[in-house]
Amino acid sequence: MSDKFALPAQAAKAYVQRGWEPIPLRNQSKQPAGPWKDPRSWDDASIVAAFSGGSNIGIALGERSGDLVDIDFDWSEAAALAQYLLPEFPSFGRRGAPGSHRLAISAMPTGRSVFQLPTPLPSTLGRERTMVLELRGTGHQTMFPPSVHPSREVVQWSQEPDLVPEIESRELERRCGLLAGLAVVxxxxxxxxxxxxxxxxxxxxxxxxxxxxxxxxxxxxxLVAREAGDEEAGKRGGKASATRRRIDGGETAWGLPELCSRLGIDSVEGVLRKTKRSCGGLFQSFGRPRMHKANPASRFETQLPAPHLH
Known part of the structure; x- marks a missing residue:
């Protein structure tokens, strides 16, 4: 990884060059060091003054940073699946939560979109946290590398964020809705x-x-079977065509109610059904997001390879 992200002041300069607005955060904290709701311009001198002495660094999301969106994975299962379902979106995280954030460029109509389960959670999930993932944009900020997390772990890039995909907001929500549903499964x-x-x-x-x-x-x-450690994961797929023929022929074929029942998560079926309905046709356009360099003035389209599941 480049030295330009080694220190907060260096990183802040690199982020400004990408068209992102940095925010000074308190030392080893996600909290801003002062007022941040109003946009601010930065030069090298002001960056050095603000981001020296152990300051953490945040980024103002949304309109102030070229429609930058933080895809924030609260569940480790969501972050793990994102390696395969959202591989083109640059990621960062820390040792205890690798790949817990990915970035996209998207003009979200609202500043935040959440994928959250109702309380109380079924005991079979073994979790207290109901938020699976959220999309954060205008009106929000996120702690960025090389900040020090409150856990004392350093936040680091998985790969340099030179290219950030631009994606229509409804498609982004559909893709993340599917990912959230699969994370619950x-x-x-x-x-x-x-x-x-x-x-x-x-x-x-x-x-x-x-x-x-x-x-x-x-x-x-x-993918789900393999990530769950199923020794016979290779046998679990390959049945979509036969199942579709049964459905098209008017025969009985299990769906979401049976899935939730067998997983012991009947109480979240309504939320998963909403998620499921929001992701129709999602992967038909998976390979063609619009890409551009972090500098908003430089944009181009490219064909990405389809995701490869090992």
């Missing part, structure tokens, strides 16, 4: 043998009804 997926194949059949039926193509469904089912 991954969290509840049984680690012991028994009902895994039936669960994957029900997941297949759920994704068919969400409007995803067969090939992508098979890859997603395999």
């Amino acid at each position: 991954l969290r509840a997926y049984p680690r012991e043998k028994g009902d895994r194949d039936n669960i994957c059949l029900a997941l297949t039926g759920s994704l068919i009804r969400a409007g995803l193509p067969d090939e992508e469904i098979d890859r997603l089912v395999h």
Whole structure:
């Protein structure tokens, strides 16, 4: 990783060059060191003065930084799946939460969009935190590298953020909605043998009804099973085409109610159904986000390869 992100003042200069507005944060904190709601211009002298002496660094999201959006993964399962479902979006995190943030350029109509489960959570999920992930834009700020997290871990880039995808806001929400839903399934997926194949059949039926193509469904089912440590993950996919024929022929095929029942998460079915309905056709356009350098004046389109699931 380049030395330009080694110290807060150096990083702040690099962020300004990308068209992002830095914000001084308190030492080892996510909290701003002073008022930050009004836009501010920076030069080298003011950056050195503000970001020396152990200051953390944040970025004003949304309109003040060229429509920069922080995809904030609260669940580790969501961050793990994002490696495969959102690989083109640059990420950063810390040792205890690797890849917990990814960046996109998107003109969100609201400053924040959340993917959250109702309380109380089913005991099968083994979690207290209801927020799976959130999209943060205008009116919000996020602690950026090389800040020191309150846990005393250093926040670091996974790769330099020279290219940030530009994506239409509704598509971004659809993609993150699907990812959040799959993260819940991954969290509840049984680690012991028994009902895994039936669960994957029900997941297949759920994704068919969400409007995803067969090939992508098979890859997603395999991905969830593999990330859950299923020793027979290779056998879990490959059933979308046959399941679709059953549905098209008017035969019974399991879907979301059966999936939630077998996972023991019936109480969150309504939220997952909303998420499922928001992600129809998502992967049909997965390979063609609009990309541009962090400097808003420099934009170009490129064809990204389709995500490869190992």
